[in-house]
Amino acid sequence: MLRGDITAAIRRALMQELAAVGYGRLSIEAVARRAGVSKTAIYRRWGSKVELVLDIVAAAAHGKLPALDTGSLRGDLALLFQVVAHALRHPLASQIIPDLLAEAARNPAIDETLQKVLRARQQEIGGHMIELAVRRGELPADTDPEAAVDLIVGPLYWRLAIARNPLSDSYLETLVEAVAVGLGAGAAVPRPRRTAPADR
Amino acid sequence: MLRGDITAAIRRALMQELAAVGYGRLSIEAVARRAGVSKTAIYRRWGSKVELVLDIVAAAAHGKLPALDTGSLRGDLALLFQVVAHALRHPLASQIIPDLLAEAARNPAIDETLQKVLRARQQEIGGHMIELAVRRGELPADTDPEAAVDLIVGPLYWRLAIARNPLSDSYLETLVEAVAVGLGAGAAVPRPRRTAPADR
Structure with missing residues (x-):
């Protein structure tokens, strides 16, 4: 996958996981599995679960x-x-x-x-x-x-x-x-x- | 503790745990610890986490x-x-x-x-x-x-x-x-x- 594709795939997977299990039970591992990437690929882009989620919200707000x-x-x-x-x-x-x-x-x-x-x-x-x-x-x-x-x-x-x-x-x-x-x-x-x- | 006291203590502990960690991360174990009772004492009254929470909501609605x-x-x-x-x-x-x-x-x-x-x-x-x-x-x-x-x-x-x-x-x-x-x-x-x- 290209860089931008990976980021998009992670974002998509995060939205789906959030909707399915909620923030409290969300694990980076499950997001990685759903996106088909390694956990490292996620942690390279976002330092933590909170950062990942906030990034999505901010992105959605740009629409x-x-x-x-x-x-x-x-x-x-x-x-x-x-x-x-x-x-x-x-x-x-x-x-x-x-x-x-x-x-x-x-x-x-x-x-x-x-x-x-x-x-x-x-x-x-x-x-x-x-x-x-x-x-x-x-x-x-x-x-x-x-x-x-x-x-x-x-x-x-x-x-x-x-x-x-x-x-x-x-x-x-x-x-x-x-x-x-x-x-x-x-x-x-x-x-x-x-x-x-x-x-x- | 008397029976009614135990029930009240569990309810109070549940409210505090819910507020602190949210439903997703709530564990019966933590509620029991906070209430000072055994997990069995909780399961004897309510079959599951969902039932316990629903009971509280319904009780609050009676006010x-x-x-x-x-x-x-x-x-x-x-x-x-x-x-x-x-x-x-x-x-x-x-x-x-x-x-x-x-x-x-x-x-x-x-x-x-x-x-x-x-x-x-x-x-x-x-x-x-x-x-x-x-x-x-x-x-x-x-x-x-x-x-x-x-x-x-x-x-x-x-x-x-x-x-x-x-x-x-x-x-x-x-x-x-x-x-x-x-x-x-x-x-x-x-x-x-x-x-x-x-x-x-």
Whole structure:
């Protein structure tokens, strides 16, 4: 195998092992066996199990979210909910992230990396979507982006990752409306208010 | 030790071990050592590690939530948020539940018990609080209690258990208002609408 191939094979094997047995029971030996490489090949690249796992998480976090700008806050919310619902079906979200969140309570290095990734994502979503909505005059100028992200991401995360109830299209429509109104957008008249300074 | 004392000691030791090492690495031997009992004493009561853990979760779920009826939806939300914020600081919520949620992805017995507990809690909160608010005329009669619970519990869970950002009083006030309005309560005029049939 070429160098890059070996690294990719190890990463793939790690994801599969993590999903199958969890961080606590994960052994470098099993990852090596699954990847078809020697333990030395792994230790040459990563010093320890923690480093290997953190590297994967950081790599996964580099995948950019699609830019959300459908022209309205409600449209942006609907699109984001679809992206989030899709992402929460990936094993990374349903098995590996919960495992690492649990581990983070015991391991400061994992905790720090996860928080960095989460904060960056929050920033990306909150900063961008809220800023657009404020500029369009849909949300008050003093909207707190961090609190907004809690309201935007929380309900769907709770439903899919914790309570694990199914989604329906009508549920998502109701949620879009509830979150938009909760954020401070006017009630559901499909005519956006234009009270912002005309900077566009 | 008396019989009941031994059971209590084992339960306590299990909670501490779970918080310290997580489900994956938990050994009955370590629990026995911490509880000061023999492994046999544990196996006499519970057949396996899974059974022991499930028993604890089920027992924790028997603790009743305080009945929430402050006279208004906003008051009930504010009180619930305080209860939830407090509960999420307990090791059971911050270390053990995330661990079991991760394990649930791999273990149907854990999955089923957790879901049963969560559903019961949802029912308790959603059914009760939403029903009261509907009766008071604060919420529309067709409010879906399950979707309502997502909106009520999701943002705070996301903030405290996942993003782990701190809370402030003003944050909680904003959240109460956002959730109330998002659920369909009228905007923040501190005079509740009375449009429900006079059944009280």
